[in-house]
Amino acid sequence: MGGIGILQIIGALWYPRIRHNGMMGFLVYDSRPLVMKFAGASAMPQTTLPRRRWMMSALPGVLFGMLLVLSGATQAAGVIQSAGTADTLPFMANLSDIPRDLAAMQERKIPMLLFVHASYCGYCQLVDSSFIQPMLDDPAYQGKLIIRRIEIDAPLSILDRHGIEETNMHFARRLDVRLVPVVAFFGPDGREIGDSIKGVTVPDFYPYYLDEGIKLAEQCAKTPDPTRCMPSKVAGQRSL
Template identity: 30%
Template sequence: MKLFFALLLILPALPAKAAETLPYFTGFEPLRAQTPAPQILVLLFSQPECVYCDLVRGDFLLPIHRKQQSELIVRELKVPGAGMIKTGDHQPETPSTFAQRYGIKFFPSVLMLGLDGMALGEPLVGISSRDFYGYYLDQAIEQALMHTQP
């Protein structure tokens, strides 16, 4: 009985809600169908139970996603993951196969992609410094946006 009351005392200290997530990437076609269509996809390749993935998602990508900028869209792909990715020009792929196509081997990795599936720069791999990651991410987004300009 004492254990029960002790647990009740610490219950309020636990997080009140589940961690916020990014929309799951299912393919390029749904993104191209949006009006207006975004110019670039900021794609987080993550793994389950990855604390660094949680850090990149929560501290850097969710704030960008919440801004809802028309020129970019943020999505997440868990590797390995359930479901298939519909890429349009290829047969549906597993998340692992899709990640391999872009050379993603370490997690978290953030890659900027055009809606045609073309990589618009090198992926940001891992997070070595929380202080500089935002700068590196901003630079990668700016570089990707420059690739989409006529």
Template identity: 30%
Template sequence: MAGSRSTVRNTLARLLLLSGLALHSLTAGALDTSLPAAIDLRAESEQAGRQNGPLIILFSRRDCKYCETVRRDYLLPLTTSAGYRNRVVVRQINQDSDAVLINFRGETTTHARFANSEKIKLVPVVAFYGRNGKQLAEPIIGTRLPDFYQGYLDDAIEKSASALRGR
């Protein structure tokens, strides 16, 4: 009897451990909503230009729950969508970060200083850039109405693509 209790306890312990590991993997994957951080805006805008699309930048902050919503629900899907993944380059600039950044003129700055130079006060802001830092469409400020946000994003991308084609 003592042997069977020990076997049951060991089996239960293994099942709990496995279910805990499975839950951890699921939640870890679900929580990864990061976008690539901007590193070299000049090179990243050139890459977007070669794809005939804009460099899309999410100006964000670490503590911004609205930024998380925009990142997770709208911008991350662009990076995997067949209609957009080869047309746009999506990056993030953190308004509260001292991470090094090369600006559109090839000068070294930080995420925070660049956001300040772009007059970013409130976040989230989604901005659309062409080569040399030219803004191609009006930035999307805030989260606006969730039911229409994808439409705002699609319109800004199309306006950006038209500006790049010279229309």
């Protein structure tokens, strides 16, 4: 039963579709003797197919199907193994596990760029497509920081730095986010570095503000200096 079932599936996938009396179908296995039927049709003629000829014709399909199965299994095993390694912290991802991110940032002495956005925000999409997403494929940023994203109106949750779960909206309120988009920078200690970039005032100047913020964040992640690293436009210093 198992062997015939596999041959049935592989044969159906391997053999090309054929036309008979104006109806389109493909070769399927029915019962002994092997017959040609039109799958999905109700009343159709049957033509007996010689067993040896069918077996020889089906052999390439069987081999091809086995290669596909083995290839898929190998790829799946590779994904599982890759996901289980310790050095798989993503460069860009949704903010979901602050303790994990902070531990990696402290080990590597790199900052976090936090992109706060919302599904209803058109300017958020502009910043994301024009400035945030291109960084993913830019080798100039690889290994120098991590990028985390948070959609404030998404029904998701985050592990805060104490391991307590909170919603995206609660996190945004805790950081006093009142408008989007916001790009903020945080050091390995979880504290904010420099001034965040709020909204989009002049798109032509946005790359400059973004690069300046990243440079300061990288410097402060390696050599903290309160006189340079503290935000200057707001009172106090926010923390993740």
